[in-house]
Amino acid sequence: MTKNTKATPGPDRFVYVLHTVSFVIVLLIWLLILIYYNTLPDTIPVHYNFSGVADGFGPKNDLFLLAAIAAIMFLIVYFSGYLIRFLKHSGKVPGGKELNQLDNSCRMLAGVNLVLSLTFGYIALRTIQLANGAAGGLGVWFAPLFVLAVLGVLVFYSIRIIRA
Numbered sequence: 001m002t003k004n005t006k007a008t009p010g011p012d013r014f015v016y017v018l019h020t021v022s023f024v025i026v027l028l029i030w031l032l033i034l035i036y037y038n039t040l041p042d043t044i045p046v047h048y049n050f051s052g053v054a055d056g057f058g059p060k061n062d063l064f065l066l067a068a069i070a071a072i073m074f075l076i077v078y079f080s081g082y083l084i085r086f087l088k089h090s091g092k093v094p095g096g097k098e099l100n101q102l103d104n105s106c107r108m109l110a111g112v113n114l115v116l117s118l119t120f121g122y123i124a125l126r127t128i129q130l131a132n133g134a135a136g137g138l139g140v141w142f143a144p145l146f147v148l149a150v151l152g153v154l155v156f157y158s159i160r161i162i163r164a
Contacts, residue, residue, distance in 0.1 A: 012103065018110035019078055022117040026067075026074050029124045033063045036128045044131035048123075052138030054130060063127065070120035074113060081109040100164040108157030115149045 040060045047056025088102040126138050 015106050015110040018114050022074055022113045025117040025121045026070050029067045029070050029121050032124055032128065033067055040128065040131045045127050048138050050143050051140050052142045054137055063124065066120065066124055070117065073116050077109050077113040081106045097164050101161045104157050104160045104164060108153060111153035111157065112150060115153060119146055
């Protein structure tokens, strides 16, 4: 009797953890908005300039749009990784280097998903704080840090994919 040695579909543990943390953050964004919605003034910051200072204001309902965008971004990135995993386990990938490249692609998407979820979570939290009277904005470091985080994940895994 021969044993079936084909791998079962699914992400590796690292990818699973990153996506789970990202999903929890998106849920926390929704929860945060629902908890604080009634304490918010009718007009809240809805746009920030590159220096992290609020320069656009709108209705507090716009926080739900922020949460919806975070959820949609999570789903797009998650299912992009799912398609890669499906390809990996379809039997159409020869193996070896190509499988390693697909694994690193899944890890890269999971890393980007975490950065995006953290970013949306921070924006939601700071918007609620600012609307309720806290001083400041997102911080002058916010935009450069976001760009560096996304680029860092992309460059790190791109190098791993090339070297695979």
